[in-house]
Amino acid sequence: MELKYLSEQQVNQLLDMKTCIGLMKDVFTAFAEGKMENKLRSVFPVEAGKIFGIMPAVVPTEDVCGAKLITVFHSNHEKGLPSHLGVVAVFSTEDGQLLGLCDGTAITAIRTGAVSAVATELLSRKDSNTMCLIGGGVQADMHLKAITLVRDIKKVTVWCPTLAESERFCESHKAQYPGIEFIPCENCEDAVKDADIINTVTPSPVPVLFGKWVKKGAHINAVGACSKTTRELDSECVAKAKLFCDNYDSCRNEAGDYLFPLNEGVIKESHLLGDLAEVISGKVETRTNEDDITIFESQGLACEDVVCAAWLLKQ
Ligand SMILES: NC(=O)c1ccc[n+]([C@@H]2O[C@H](COP(=O)([O-])OP(=O)(O)OC[C@H]3O[C@@H](n4cnc5c(N)ncnc54)[C@H](O)[C@@H]3O)[C@@H](O)[C@H]2O)c1
Structure with a gap:
């Protein structure tokens, strides 16, 4: 049988x-109904700044x-390659056959923005119309695409490690979002202070977003720090906000x-108020007033990843 590859x-x-x-809404609804099984990823350090991850899941609904097998090499940009490269393999649970493979770089990019859009729709104020992007790479692009589909965004501020990169990001997106x-912004605080929605999408190991900058009522998508030794938010930021995650096991x-x-x-463990499955199914209380962060x-x-790949292989 010929192997299908997208x-x-x-x-x-x-x-x-x-x-x-x-x-992604279907994924978290299935989680809430006990119809999704996800294992914690195994992450292998390859060399300094280079990791290889294995992420398995069972999707009974499909x-x-x-x-997903994925490498994250942040130095790849020097070679003109994306930092995330990978593949998603999908098997039938009826007979174990490999149904196909899909490029994991594109799926990772799109689904991450999409999940933040689901969270933003459920957690942010409905009148949110200003957005900040901390970081100007693939995820900044995806978060712009995703969040403009769920909120009527009129102004986007961008902060990157260099002003030249922030300017490049703005210039290259203006025409697409007239x-x-x-x-x-030259200064991260200036980018953050008036934003209703803040997205941290950097590989920074140390905080780039400080609680003292965040205005009342804001919503934050904290996306870039995916290991126990890295963080994008300072402790004050987390302490002053209502905290939700995609999945308790992963977060902990x-x-x-x-x-x-x-x-x-x-903070205490009880500061983590819910996961996206609980939020989407209304099992936990979220924003109770307009000033909540x-x-x-x-x-x-x-x-x-597996749900996206299974859907793609059926097209
Ligand atoms: N939560 C998730 O599901 C998920 C999915 C994909 C990527 N990520 C993570 O999100 C982050 C961004 O991913 P991406 O694909 O956009 O990467 P990218 O390499 O395309 O872009 C990274 C951006 O961050 C900036 N940056 C680099 N180092 C920085 C630092 N020390 N401080 C501040 N900014 C810095 C870069 O200039 C660039 O603008 C990565 O850490 C990645 O691992 C998370």
Whole structure:
């Protein structure tokens, strides 16, 4: 039997952001109904700054199981390659056959933005119209695409390690979003202070977002720090917000944004109020007033990748 393989280009052509947001809503609804099984990822350090991850999941709603194999090499940009490269393999749970493979770079990019959009729709104020991007790489691009589908964004501020990168990001997106004012910022505080929605999408190991900058009522998607030794948010930021995650096991296992303030004694375990399955099914209380600050702590789950790949292989 010929093996079906969908390239990065094919994934990008088939899986648009709106469709992916719908698939991700299905993932967390299935979780809430006990119809999704996700294993913690195994992460192997390859060399300094280079990791190899294996992320398995069983998706009973699609009669499939599968895994994403992914490398994250942040120095890849110097070679003109993406930092995340990988593949998602999908198997039938009826007879164990390999149903196909899909490019994991494109799936990772799209599904991460889509999950943040699901969280933003559920947690942010409905009148949110200003957004900040801390970071100007693949995930900044995906979060712009995703969040503009769930909130009427009028202004986007961007902060990157260099002003030149922030300017490049704004210039290259202006034409695609004519209704949005793009502002590159030299200073991260300036980018954050008026934002209704803040996305941290960097590989920074130390905080880039400080609680003292965040305005009342803001929602934060904390996406970049996916290990227990790295964090993008300072402890004050986490302590002053209502904290939600994609998955309790992942958050407790590897979310530096949660584990640093917990280990410092700044927050207690009870500070983590719910996962996205509980939020989407209305099992936990979320924002109770317009001044609440909310955080969605994203680690990225194998089932998100396998659901996307299973859907793609059926097209
Ligand atoms: N939660 C998830 O599911 C998920 C999924 C994909 C990626 N990620 C993580 O999100 C982060 C961003 O991913 P990406 O694909 O956009 O990466 P990318 O390499 O395309 O972009 C990274 C951006 O961060 C900036 N940056 C680099 N080092 C920085 C530092 N020390 N401080 C501040 N900014 C810095 C870069 O200039 C660039 O703008 C990575 O850490 C990645 O591992 C998380």
